[in-house]
Amino acid sequence: xxxxxxxxxxxxxxxxxxxxxxxxxxxxxxxxxxxxxxxxxxxxxxxxxxxxxxxxxxxxxxxxxxxxxxxxxxxxxxxxxxxxxxxxxxxxxxxxxxxxxxxxxxxxxxxxxxxxxxxxxxxxxxxxxxxxxxxxxxxxxxxxxxxxxxxxxxxxxxxxxxxxxxxxxxxxxxxxxxxxxxxxxxxxxxxxxxxxxxxxxxxxxxxxxxxxxxxxxxxxxxxxxxxxxxxxxxxxxxxxxxxxxxxxxxxxxxxxxxxxxxxxxxxxxxxxxxxxxxxxxxxxxxxxxxxxx
Amino acid sequence: xxxxxxxxxxxxxxxxxxxxxxxxxxxxxxxxxxxxxxxxxxxxxxxxxxxxxxxxxxxxxxxxxxxxxxxxxxxxxxxxx
Numbered sequence: 001x002x003x004x005x006x007x008x009x010x011x012x013x014x015x016x017x018x019x020x021x022x023x024x025x026x027x028x029x030x031x032x033x034x035x036x037x038x039x040x041x042x043x044x045x046x047x048x049x050x051x052x053x054x055x056x057x058x059x060x061x062x063x064x065x066x067x068x069x070x071x072x073x074x075x076x077x078x079x080x081x082x083x084x085x086x087x088x089x090x091x092x093x094x095x096x097x098x099x100x101x102x103x104x105x106x107x108x109x110x111x112x113x114x115x116x117x118x119x120x121x122x123x124x125x126x127x128x129x130x131x132x133x134x135x136x137x138x139x140x141x142x143x144x145x146x147x148x149x150x151x152x153x154x155x156x157x158x159x160x161x162x163x164x165x166x167x168x169x170x171x172x173x174x175x176x177x178x179x180x181x182x183x184x185x186x187x188x189x190x191x192x193x194x195x196x197x198x199x200x201x202x203x204x205x206x207x208x209x210x211x212x213x214x215x216x217x218x219x220x221x222x223x224x225x226x227x228x229x230x231x232x233x234x235x236x237x238x239x240x241x242x243x244x245x246x247x248x249x250x251x252x253x254x255x256x257x258x259x260x261x262x263x264x265x266x267x268x269x270x271x272x273x274x275x276x277x278x279x280x281x282x283x284x285x286x287x288x289x290x291x292x293x
Numbered sequence: 294x295x296x297x298x299x300x301x302x303x304x305x306x307x308x309x310x311x312x313x314x315x316x317x318x319x320x321x322x323x324x325x326x327x328x329x330x331x332x333x334x335x336x337x338x339x340x341x342x343x344x345x346x347x348x349x350x351x352x353x354x355x356x357x358x359x360x361x362x363x364x365x366x367x368x369x370x371x372x373x374x
Contacts, residue, residue, distance in 0.1 A: 006343060012351040013338045015308035018315075019355030024337040051307025059303040178334060204355075212356030212369075215335050 004182055005031050014057045016049040019211030021175035021201035021218070023049065025122050026093060028178045030060060032185035037089040038063065038077060042070035042103055044095030044122075045129045067102045070094050071110035071119060078117045089118065089189050096123040096137035100158050111165035111194045118188050118195040121158065122175075124203035132206040139226075140277075141270030142262045144206075150266055154277060159198055163232065168193035171231035174200045176218025180240060184231060191233075200227045208261025217259070222246055224256040225278045230285055237288040247282055306351075311338070315354030317369035319347050325366035332358035332367060 009030035016023045022045050030037065039062040041047050047064050050056045065073045070092045078090045094103060099121040107119060126144050127133040134144040136156040143150050163170055169188045173181040181199060188195040202217035204210065209217060221227040222242050229240040239247070253275055257263040301307075319332075326345065333341040340352040347358075359367040 008339045010339060011303055011305045011307065012340060012348060013306070013308055013311045013353075015311065016337065018353035019357055020337050024335065027337070027339060049308075051301065051304075052309070053299065054301050055304045055307035056301035057303065057307040210356075212360040214337070214355070215357055215361055 004028075004179065005034075007031065009035070009059045011057045011059055014049040015051065016045065017205055017211070019204045019214045020045070020049070021124070021203065021214050022046055022095075022122055024178065024214070025120075025173075025175050025181065025199050025201060026058075028182045029091065029093065029120060029185050032182045033060075033089050033091060033189060035060060036087070037061075037091055040065055040070050040074045040077065040090065040092045042092075042094050042098040043067040043129070044093075044098050045124075046093055046095070046122075048129060067098055069106055070098060070103050071106035071115075071117075074117045074119075075110045075113060075115040078115050082116065090116075092117065092119045094119070094121055095128070096121060096125060096158075097127045097129075097135045099123075100136040100156050104161070107162075108165065111162065111167055111196075114193050116192055116194070118185070118197065120185075120197045120199060122199045122201040123158075124201045124206055125155070126203075126206055128203050128206045140273050141257075141266040143264065144262065150263075150270060154273065157281075162196045162198075165194070166235065167196050169195040169231070169233055170198075171196070172198045172200070172227070172229055174218045174222055174227055174229060175202065176215045176222065177229065177242065180229065180242075187231075187233075206262070208264075209259055213259065217256075220251065220256040220259070223251045224253045225250040225282055226253065226256060226274065228278075228282060228285060230289070232288075237285060239285060239289050247286070253278070310350050311353050312348075312350045315349075315352060315372055317354050317356060318349060318372050319352065319354070319356070319358050319367050320370050321345065321347065322366045322368070325364045327364055327366075329363065331361055331363060335361050 133146045139155045171184045229243040340348045
């Protein structure tokens, strides 16, 4: 087991909701990155939970930027640091709205230019900051304030979109596996070029479960096979331990859905769609890991 | 007209004492605790120190520590008013 530094870069305490996975993820991201780091945060929960002006709880330089501009801003920063001969880590920490919907053109541009930076998307599968509106990342069947009858469209496959840019590193992680996340951030920062980590963030008020279940919910997402932990280094895919185990013996998908208020009253068709999507994704990744496609 | 850049400085307690949000507080049973540190690892606000003492000034009472404790050494007790 890698030794995780004791130093905290999130001072006590942010104004995040009780049981918020975003601060949990950010804690480990910053532990892995260290003090020589600049965070770029577009509009998302993290831009409001930092504290009340003129104070902030984040003990590294952090730049709050417009919703669509995070990756573009980070491109400029990374270039400037390179010209100045500095090795400062530039990390974008964006929610799913700022990545999947609004920020995707800047993200695509930065990856196309092979900007030397790390993009982390923490995905709570809706616009949590403004009161849980549906985003492109919301899974099928989930109720949000703008899809009260359950979403009818499938979740956008962000990883495949990013993978199409041939990044030097692409990984998925989950708030329930902080050690795995720590290792992935550390590895990403040793590589040059554009790196991407997609982290699942189970959101207690948004997904409508009680706050102590955050970690449990992340584990259930991985164990049911709906969220697959893998990493891809220069296109070589490795599926991580917890997901390998889940592919052999998954827990029923209903165990994950029934504990969340947002899936209350979900119909059979939507469950089957979720299931078949997960299976397809797993099969595809297994083939990629074996080097078949 | 000069404009001042909006720069925030890092400080402890930037969001106030969030411990006042709490409805249930975690109570550690030292007899059962084997000091594995899993509670501190999963605490979203790093309110549990290295010596596994909960900082009640900032603990929001989410209960993740109690739920994840493998020894069930942490119980959530209602806050007295």
